[in-house]
Amino acid sequence: MEITGLGWSGTRTDRAEALAHFYEHVLELRLVHTEPHFWVFRLPDGNHVEVFGRQFPGKEHFTTGPVVGFTVTDLPQATRQLREAGVELLGEPGPTWQHFRGPDGNVYELVSEVQHS
Template sequence: MEIKGIAWLGSRTKNYDEMVAFCSEKLDLKQVLSKEDMAVFLMPNGDVFEIMAPHIDASQPELGQMECPKAEFLVEDVHQARQDMEALGIEFVGPVYVAEKHAWTNFRAPDGHLYGLTDDRLPGLRGDEAKIIPINFGQSIRN
């Protein structure tokens, strides 16, 4: 298994509206998805920052265990990387989630916090190649 980078950072917060406004207005981040309980921002290099409202954990129960921002490490194959890490005794929380063109899973590190693995950032959303991609949340991501 090879870690290629940190592709995703997520924060679950009770100050959801304030954080979305902060990222949009103060940090001038490019918002590519907006829902009542989730906002996704795309960085110029393809990295993703996601803000989640506290009640979003209903769809992924382990999100209720996010006590601080959570990073996801980019790997070639989430399923294989998870197998490799489980063989080393690393505790995973929840299943491997599979969207249309990427997958992710969560694990607990020695600091007690959740981290994740992902096998792509947001496919097709790198730099000038950004385009509309349907995802499982019932909305599309736009450039």
């Protein structure tokens, strides 16, 4: 598995609106998508920081605080390596990500490299 950097961060919180406001108005991150209980911010390098309200479906496994995504060059191969190592995979894989539980009990993610245009 080749890790090339940190490629994503997501937080599920009861204070999602306050966190989204902080990201946009204090950290001055660029809001690129929003829907009820969900905000996506784009960083200058093209990677995303996402905020999920507790009511947003599909992220119930985000229970340990912010989830960090490790960028990999080959997501299917890296996912196979996690599976072969006996790592607990969480949720359904997405087209560019796979969540997993680390040995410390926290939730992490593998994410495909951002394709810059």
